[in-house]
Amino acid sequence: MTPAARNVPALLQGLREGEFTGTVRVSGSPGGMIHLRDGLVGAIETPGAPSATSVLLTPGRIDDAAWLAACAAEPDADRLGAYLVSAGLIGAAELEVVCTAAVFDAAFAMTLSPVGGWETGEREPTLLTTPGVEPRHLTEETTRRMTSLTGSGRTPGELARLRPRLTKNEGSVGAVAGVPGAGAPLAPRGDAWLPRRYRDLLGGVNGRRTPRDLAFALGRGLYPVLLDLIRLEALGLVLWEAGAATGDRPSTAPRVTPGSPAATGPAPAAGPLPRRRPGGASPAPDRGEKGAT
């Protein structure tokens, strides 16, 4: 079934002509899974960019409980989108925009590093954009995105691996752990004029996260996050940090020790757990080292 192809775009074009329905597993780092329906690209899952599901759930666009209920009510994820719309959780147009944008974004993310190989497989249900994206449009748009980022003197692949940090004008942003929109973390220097989108992004920038990490933390696309970071750099608000961030100096602690039985010793023989009695003390003696010096 797998047509001989030089690269993934050529492969997808071939599969389009064959109106293939199924999954293309692409290996590499990060690699990913391309979901095809009648040759059109319905979804792409990759560790390199947030999926449509992430984009919907991370910022709370769809409530987690409602999402789980929808997944239970519609076991075939291919039809989940239609269910979400019929349940009134999201509008059809918005869902299509989110799902289509996620396809383009994931294709862009997978292009940032070399592809190892691929194999085709059965259909695997997933949240889809319908009817799907023409592979040719996907390739053209990805090429356009790659070209648009090359002006900065670094390749897009290099940019995506950097870990931007805030410029040191003033105290740190109260780095809120990847909680998007949690009371809108303040931008440095009271940049009230900055759009909310930039302020949220600045709130996530900490010198440790790559643009990809920021995209996941905020539930936004990788490409738009890259573009925003480039603009924020031009505004003098972030610096692209090269290489691995050293991180803060961690505290160290002596390994525990004095003649205590190893805490990971063999588990007690399988059997019923000790029966507890009201008012009874714990049967196992407490190891009391933690408080001691």
Next chain:
Amino acid sequence: MTENPSSEPRDSATALTGILTSLRDRVMGVSESVLSTADGLLVVADAESVQAESVAALAAATLGVGRRMADHTGAGPLREVVVRGGSGHVVVTAVGDRALLTVMGDEGMDLAAFQRECPAAVEELSKVLAEDVPG
């Protein structure tokens, strides 16, 4: 809570932190990690937002419960405990007999790459920790 009775652990702490940082660099989606003793004391952390001491303590409890569950249900020797949340992953795994590694990642964490890279990181950590133990 943490003490540093001699300067020697400091060097090994740097080496250990380096291994944790390197794991974060190699596996897409890994955000933080904590190395702790088997009974829940913090050794080193490559952490930003989590409270490393708390994670260290929870790791011991998590692995203990996981081991017990595996044992009780006949699932064989415990490899690791994976916690999957709505927006992230936590993996707790043993490093030899005396230490635990807890790795936190986002929703998109590359679990395949993690499975590939983790054994080597655990091995390196074990080596450094072994040197750390006086004869």
